[in-house]
Amino acid sequence: MSNNVIVIVAGEASGDILGAGLMQALLKLHPDLKFEGVGGPQMIAKGFTSLVPIERLSVMGLVEVLGRLPELLLLRRRLVKRYTRMPPLAMIGIDAPDFNLVLETQLKANGVPTLHYVSPSVWAWREERVFTVARACHKVLALLPFELPYYERHHIPATFVGHPLADSIPGDLTQRHARKQLKLKDQPVLALLPGSRAMEIKQLGADFLAAAALLQAKHPQLQLVLAAANESRKKQLHGLLQAHPALNVSIVLGDSHMVLAAADAVLVASGTATLEALLFEKPMLVCYRLSPISYRIFKRKLKVPFVSLPNLLAGYKVVEELLQDQVQPQLIADHLTALLFDPSIAKQQCTAFSSIHQQLAHGANTSAANAVIEVIEEHGISTLKGYNK
Incomplete structure (x- = not known):
């Protein structure tokens, strides 16, 4: 041995x-x-x-x-x-x-x-x-x-x-510092985290960007920051952005924590990134989509009422979850508008996030x-x- x-x-x-x-x-x-x-x-x-x-x-x-x-x-x-x-x-x-x-x-x-x-x-x-x-x-x-x-x-x-992330987030990373590093203005920031896997980008990326385009068209001051897990995902996202030539968005490579720290609200694929957003106490909308066959099998075996970690940890619905056919640009944009511009909704989420953070540290x-x-x-x-x- x-x-x-x-x-x-x-x-x-x-x-x-x-x-x-x-x-x-x-x-x-x-x-x-x-x-x-x-x-x-x-x-x-x-x-x-x-x-x-x-x-x-x-x-x-x-x-x-x-x-x-x-x-x-x-x-x-x-x-x-x-x-x-x-x-x-x-x-x-x-x-x-x-x-x-x-x-x-x-x-x-x-x-x-x-x-x-x-x-x-x-x-x-x-x-x-x-x-x-x-x-x-x-x-x-x-x-x-x-x-x-x-x-x-x-x-x-x-x-x-x-969870190790609960011991390290947010650390010294403040919103002011993150925005300075990312060269963002003191105006609303939406973070887009469509996932770290190629399949997640394929299933969610186009709808995330379409929703972002709807929001930015209605709120020109809205700044968009897109997290790319690695060079392959960055290339994949650049390909999807070709469908939105007017979209003003910054892609940040390999630093999702900086993106989250800078944000006022987050559009995120279900997974570990939802926990990271929770620990940064950022209001979020969670989305996920599988292939139709995988989803039918998954749904039949699912024994809990939620799929996202914030809701599972809280034991009740803290954040909205849009799954499968619910992942539609206009519906996403409507939910994000509330998160970005209704302080009461954001505060309700963040209060729950703070309590969960203490349990996990x-x-x-x-x-x-x-x-x-x-x-x-x-x-x-x-x-x-x-x-x-």
Whole structure:
């Protein structure tokens, strides 16, 4: 067994953030650790060795994944073979449950301590996956407090670690500073965050820009800032902007936090970005769209009344959600007009966001790192003992 390697497999940009924070906390406890697997630029910047680009795992939807299935299966077989032959101290799957839970199951069967960071949404849909989780990992690291009862009910070890973003946002990033950095005027700002995946941009990008065009035509003073997760998404968005030559919009590459800090309101795809907007206490409208087949399957299995994290965390509807056929430019524009120009609606959202923020600020990176070390040591691996927690 390798005496200093921890494998991490992250499935998308949000997992890259979590992985980088976890690595940093683990290195404080054990500076000799090495990390490899699948990760993104933030993890790589901290010394991570990624065997493939993180984008190869970043795919959503039950139908959408089929086109990439042979590649994903080949990658998983490659990882199983590698880490069966050279067992690491532990393997941590960050999100990407359809990929990671099978990988964790196979490595766990070969004696590798396994953890799953970011609870699969067993409380929302596909509840039967809780049994898969039980087979797959020695412990679940949950970001959200309401997730623990689902695991306690099935006697699955789980720890609430909080969310790292709640510990770092907003930090020193004020609206005034962000607007200065982005060269924005002291006039209303709408942030557009249509997602970090190519499929999300394809499904939502055109409608987001059409809604923005309607708003700017009616309110010429409105400033539009569009967040692009990477160069590929920026190129994709530039292509969509060709349909709106009169639209005055700034594209910001790889800095969604700056975009959110500058905003008065946010139009956002459902996902981690909704949590980031919540932590910045920005009024938001949430949208999402899948392929028709994927949505029908998803809707039939959905067990909760909401899809966005702000509403799930609050336990009631704090923000409006427009899903599937509701994602229409005029409807989007109408909701955003209220968020931008009706202070009472914005205040109601922000009050709820502040309360949720306090619940999630839990020292997540350190809590997760301690949980990882505990699992390793519980399996008789003494390498990490003697380091202060």
